[in-house]
Amino acid sequence: MAEAHPAETRITLRNVGSIDPEKIEDYLNAGGYRSLAKARAMPREAVIEELVAASLRGRGGAGFSAGLKERFTRQATAPPAPPAPPAPVYVVCNADEGEPGTFKDRIIMERDPHLLIEGILIAAHAIGAARAYIYIRAEYDTSIRRVRRALEQARERGFTGGNGASPGAGGAVEIEIRLGAGSYLCGEELTLLESLEGKRGYPRIKPPFPAEVGLFGAPTLVNNVETLATIPAIIDRGAAWYTGLGTPDSPGTKIFTVSGDVARPGYYEVELGTTLRELIFGFAGADKLKAVLIGGAAGTFVDASVLDTPLCYDALKEKGAVLGSGAVIVMADGRSLRRMTTSILEFFEHESCGKCVPCRVGMTLLVRMIRRKEPLEALVRESEYMAANSLCPLGQSPILPLRSLARYFPAEIDGSEG
Numbered sequence: 001m002a003e004a005h006p007a008e009t010r011i012t013l014r015n016v017g018s019i020d021p022e023k024i025e026d027y028l029n030a031g032g033y034r035s036l037a038k039a040r041a042m043p044r045e046a047v048i049e050e051l052v053a054a055s056l057r058g059r060g061g062a063g064f065s066a067g068l069k070e071r072f073t074r075q076a077t078a079p080p081a082p083p084a085p086p087a088p089v090y091v092v093c094n095a096d097e098g099e100p101g102t103f104k105d106r107i108i109m110e111r112d113p114h115l116l117i118e119g120i121l122i123a124a125h126a127i128g129a130a131r132a133y134i135y136i137r138a139e140y141d142t143s144i145r146r147v148r149r150a151l152e153q154a155r156e157r158g159f160t161g162g163n164g165a166s167p168g169a170g171g172a173v174e175i176e177i178r179l180g181a182g183s184y185l186c187g188e189e190l191t192l193l194e195s196l197e198g199k200r201g202y203p204r205i206k207p208p209f210p211a212e213v214g215l216f217g218a219p220t221l222v223n224n225v226e227t228l229a230t231i232p233a234i235i236d237r238g239a240a241w242y243t244g245l246g247t248p249d250s251p252g253t254k255i256f257t258v259s260g261d262v263a264r265p266g267y268y269e270v271e272l273g274t275t276l277r278e279l280i281f282g283f284a285g286a287d288k289l290k291a292v293l294i295g296g297a298a299g300t301f302v303d304a305s306v307l308d309t310p311l312c313y314d315a316l317k318e319k320g321a322v323l324g325s326g327a328v329i330v331m332a333d334g335r336s337l338r339r340m341t342t343s344i345l346e347f348f349e350h351e352s353c354g355k356c357v358p359c360r361v362g363m364t365l366l367v368r369m370i371r372r373k374e375p376l377e378a379l380v381r382e383s384e385y386m387a388a389n390s391l392c393p394l395g396q397s398p399i400l401p402l403r404s405l406a407r408y409f410p411a412e413i414d415g416s417e418g
């Protein structure tokens with residue numbers, strides 16, 4: 001699905017289908033690496049403040065301000081004290097893409113890998129990092145191959161790699177690919193850092209946040225692929241242009257991956273604030289809607305009453321829903337929400353790392369409870385206990401789909417349905 005829908009607003013996907021992702025010349029001819037040159041001519045703080053002004057929110061799920069994260073990372077970095085070498089600081093690109101129903105980062109890496117590299121290099125310049133890592137799930141063969149090839153080309157052209165300049169300046173940034181082994185939890189930023197350090201994928205206690213104590217104890221900027229790939233356009237065209245798109249609380253565009261009962265499943269980049277109705281009926285061709293799961297397994301179910309709500313962080317929150325990673329799974333009349341919820345809870349049970357009791361035992365309990373057709377109210381209560389007592393966000397996730405079911409489909413899980 002390379003062709004853009006005529007009503008899409010493609011910024012991050014602007015080159016998809018029009019360039020050969022294996023040719024750096026194509027990317028350069030499309031204006032590629034122009035933003036990097038512009039950013040490197042700017043003071044680091046000016047790059048950071050441009051991103052703060054653009055109000056770009058992280059596209060990995062949590063929606064935290066990308067500019068503020070860079071500012072905090074920069075502030076936590078010890079100033080250079082010559083003749084000692086500068087203190088380490090890292091950029092980590094989260095390309096684990098483990099949320100069910102989400103496949104947007106794969107499209108960027110497969111179809112326009114240089115855009116991601118350019119975004120990483122601008123972020124590295126902003127925080128003064130000399131080293132960056134891209135943590136890609138090992139199943140993403142084509143993404144890995146394309147990003148690897150693009151890195152070789154970027155190095156040949158002097159965009160990355162040591163070139164004698166001082167670390168963090170000019171092109172002296174090393175970017176390395178590291179492969180994840182398919183653990184959902186390793187997409188969580190602190191667990192990801194443990195995995196990058198070669199340790200078992202167990203989460204760390206937060207705070208401290210990675211901006212202060214991240215990879216190998218150094219300040220670290222962790223951003224999602226889509227977030228980083230949005231940076232070049234903001235540097236090129238400016239924060240004022242970017243905030244003119246989307247809504248005041250959620251500027252810009254977002255890639256949604258639509259699957260399930262639709263005629264045209266796939267990825268769509270649209271302005272935030274587009275309604276769910278436009279996305280699933282207009283773009284993706286849904287029909288006879290029963291429910292939509294927004295945000296993947298750690299997401300929320302909604303019914304047709306939410307169709308005219310703008311897809312943006314705050315409006316969805318008011319409806320008890322989350323935007324999450326942008327996964328949109330459509331269920332038509334006749335689909336069983338019990339079956340869907342059972343498979344979500346089985347997924348969480350499988351992915352729980354077992355480190356803390358409330359989640360390890362709670363996930364197994366939830367699966368048993370739904371199989372025994374216990375009342376939804378009891379499942380929600382158990383998920384509330386887990387949310388309050390689990391060590392990391394995974395144990396705090398089942399409450400999202402369960403509470404949304406209680407709000408929109410209170411009768412679907414109890415009784416004999418499905």
Ligand SMILES: Cc1cc2nc3c(=O)[nH]c(=O)nc-3n(C[C@H](O)[C@H](O)[C@H](O)COP(=O)(O)O)c2cc1C
Pocket residue numbers: 057058059060061062063064066094095096097098099184185186187188189190222223224225227228393394
């Ligand atoms: C269980 C779990 C899995 C996650 N998986 C991913 C993932 O695959 N990719 C991702 O970008 N963020 C994932 N996140 C969110 C990250 O922890 C983090 O918020 C994100 O990498 C920050 O980048 P952003 O600010 O650009 O969104 C996950 C979070 C949790 C709790």
Ligand code: SF4
Pocket residue numbers: 185203351352353354355356357359360390391392393394395396
């Ligand atoms: S909440 Fe679950 S995934 Fe997180 S540490 Fe505890 S057992 Fe592991």
